[in-house]
Amino acid sequence: MNLIITTKRTSLGWTVDAALTALGWMAFFYLFTRGVVSIVHAGGIQPMPSLLDPAVTPLVPTLQTLALYLLVACFNALVVVAWGRYHKRLFRRLKLIRSADAVDxxxxxxxxxxxxxxxxxxxxxxxxxxxxxxxxxxxxxxxxxxxxxxxxxxxxxxxxxxx
Structure with missing residues (x-):
């Protein structure tokens, strides 16, 4: 079946999309590495003391933030993979249905x-x-x-x- 109306994506739209995506990833890596660097500098290379130790207590919020970043990243990756597989199966079925009922x-x-x-x-x-x-x-x-x-x-x- 031929479509009557088709639209192409402009190069400006693609450029804006790519720039915003790159900016988002750079911001994520900046915040993530800044958190890791602050943990390394605050704790040094010494063995990790107990989390109940008063000297380590200021690091707990930073560790919690980094753990939350990691959890959100894993969740986003899971959603994107699930969405991709769902649409791959859905459109394969729709393509089979449409090809059977193709309009001349x-x-x-x-x-x-x-x-x-x-x-x-x-x-x-x-x-x-x-x-x-x-x-x-x-x-x-x-x-x-x-x-x-x-x-x-x-x-x-x-x-x-x-x-």
């Missing part, structure tokens, strides 16, 4: 009261403007190549080149 181009064109030529024109154009009548039917189509009336609304449709 003649049926798609008749559903929108268009000729097959008009449907191909819409699918092949980069820009399409669709005007609707008050009852919701397609009144006029303007593509980057042709301007035409749909076949269902008029026995004769006119084609005009658009500059």
């Amino acid at each position: 181009e003649e049926e798609l064109a008749s559903h929108f009261h268009l000729s097959c030529n008009q449907l191909h024109e819409i699918q092949g154009s980069r820009v399409t403007v669709i005007y609707h009548s008050n009852d919701g039917a397609i009144a006029q189509l303007e593509t980057d190549q042709l301007r035409m009336q749909p076949a269902g609304n008029s026995p004769v449709f006119h084609t005009v080149k658009v500059a």
Whole structure:
């Protein structure tokens, strides 16, 4: 089945997405390493004393924060893996269902009261403007190549080149 409308992701959108993702990861690693460095400098290389020792008590909140960061990271990784596997299975099933009930181009064109030529024109154009009548039917189509009336609304449709 061919889609009537397809959109491509712009390079600006991709760049913004990549920059924000990189910024988020850099912030995470900065905070994580800063916490680890503070633990190392505060405790030194000596063996870890008991957590009940008053000298270690200031380190407990930092250790708890780092443990929480690690727990959140593991949870996020688990959610992303589960989501990916779920969608892989879901879309495999949907693809099988859709392929069995695939709509041919003649049926798609008749559903929108268009000729097959008009449907191909819409699918092949980069820009399409669709005007609707008050009852919701397609009144006029303007593509980057042709301007035409749909076949269902008029026995004769006119084609005009658009500059």
